[in-house]
Amino acid sequence: MSQKDKMAAIEPxxxxxxxxxxxxxxxxxxxxxxCCSGIRITLTxxxxxxxxxxxxLSSEEFLAIYTEPHxxxxxxxPVVTLKMVDDEKEACPFLREDGCILYExxxxxxxxxxxxxxxxxxxxxxxxEGFYFFVNEPHCLGFEEDKDWTVTEWRKDQGVDLHDEIxxxxxxxxxxxxxxPPNIKLTDKAKELFFMVSYNIDKFREFxxxxxxxxxxxxxxxxxxxxxxxxxALLNFGIDWLKDIxxxxxxxxxxxxxxxxxx
Ligand code: SF4
Ligand code: SF4
Numbered sequence: 001m002s003q004k005d006k007m008a009a010i011e012p013x014x015x016x017x018x019x020x021x022x023x024x025x026x027x028x029x030x031x032x033x034x035c036c037s038g039i040r041i042t043l044t045x046x047x048x049x050x051x052x053x054x055x056x057l058s059s060e061e062f063l064a065i066y067t068e069p070h071x072x073x074x075x076x077x078p079v080v081t082l083k084m085v086d087d088e089k090e091a092c093p094f095l096r097e098d099g100c101i102l103y104e105x106x107x108x109x110x111x112x113x114x115x116x117x118x119x120x121x122x123x124x125x126x127x128x129e130g131f132y133f134f135v136n137e138p139h140c141l142g143f144e145e146d147k148d149w150t151v152t153e154w155r156k157d158q159g160v161d162l163h164d165e166i167x168x169x170x171x172x173x174x175x176x177x178x179x180x181p182p183n184i185k186l187t188d189k190a191k192e193l194f195f196m197v198s199y200n201i202d203k204f205r206e207f208x209x210x211x212x213x214x215x216x217x218x219x220x221x222x223x224x225x226x227x228x229x230x231x232x233a234l235l236n237f238g239i240d241w242l243k244d245i246x247x248x249x250x251x252x253x254x255x256x257x258x259x260x261x262x263x
Contacts, residue, residue: 015115015132017152023114024145033099034139035113037091041082042120043067045198046166047107048080049231052202054105059202066093069195075177076186078195082107108167111158114140115151119171166232169239170198177246186246193245197238201231204238217241 015021026032043051052062067080084090094101100110109120115132132151155161164171186194196204207213209228219227219237227234 013133015134015151017150019132019151021134021143021149021151021154022146023142023149023154024147025114025142027099029141029145031139031141033095033097035135035137036095036100036110037084037089039084039092039137041092041107041109043080043082043199044108044120044163044167045170045201045235046163046232048199049201049235050105051102051107053231054102059200063199067199071191072174075174076191077174077177078191078198080199108160108163111160111163112155114142115154119175166235169236173239173243173246190246194242197235197242201234201238205234208234 048059048062051066052059055062057065063080066083068083070079070081071077072079082092085093092100094106100106109117112120112132114135114137116135118131118133149157155164196207205228208219214224223233223237227237
């Protein structure tokens with residue numbers, strides 16, 4: 001059984017914001033960096049915005065070099081995970097002997113660790129209030145350290161709040177899709193648009209400003225100026241637009257047909 005399979009086999013204990021645990025992680029622990037291998041890290045839109053900026057890549061380049069696409073079983077929505085190095089260790093590409101080379105910009109999943117987040121892991125039950133759980137990897141010795149936390153304190157300490165706040169609209173959209181009846185299927189075009197807005201933000205900017213988008217959709221000048229420069233503003237704008245594409249009365253085909261790129 002692989003590490004990933006083993007993790008999947010563990011039934012999660014539901015934790016809430018006030019749940020308590022003892023934990024500490026520092027360079028002195030014997031297991032230092034062991035958690036950065038053989039792990040599935042689902043990337044959020046804001047993770048990608050930070051990582052591509054840190055690595056000075058376009059979102060397209062970042063996706064091509066560092067990620068793998070997947071389709072979520074229940075929602076049929078596309079997600080991307082960090083591509084681990086293809087060898088026996090399956091280490092994260094950003095891991096070096098002395099730790100993470102982009103620690104300040106590490107993804108949301110790495111910040112939460114050793115906690116997992118139901119919405120990000122797309123677990124059953126994530127539809128309602130959402131919950132946390134221990135990732136529970138046997139090699140993690142941080143639980144033997146004597147420092148007390150609540151889930152809320154841990155989130156604050158790890159800087160997760162900002163990530164969750166920026167990703168909120170996107171997370172709501174993914175969770176909302178989960179509650180749709182299984183017979184409502186997304187077209188390939190709708191999935192493509194979801195992927196572009198969620199993960200390929202530079203491509204979405206090109207789509208907005210270099211296609212007939214602005215002729216088809218009313219976007220005031222102030223918003224245009226903002227989304228031209230600001231990735232987070234563009235992401236929020238894109239998610240609002242996606243909500244119409246994916247969930248409103250108009251069918252995805254009709255909507256998608258109205259925003260064809262310029263030749
Ligand atoms: S991004 Fe950094 S913290 Fe996250 S798994 Fe990779 S090396 Fe570890
Ligand atoms: S395995 Fe646990 S204690 Fe060890 S470095 Fe990773 S998070 Fe810290």
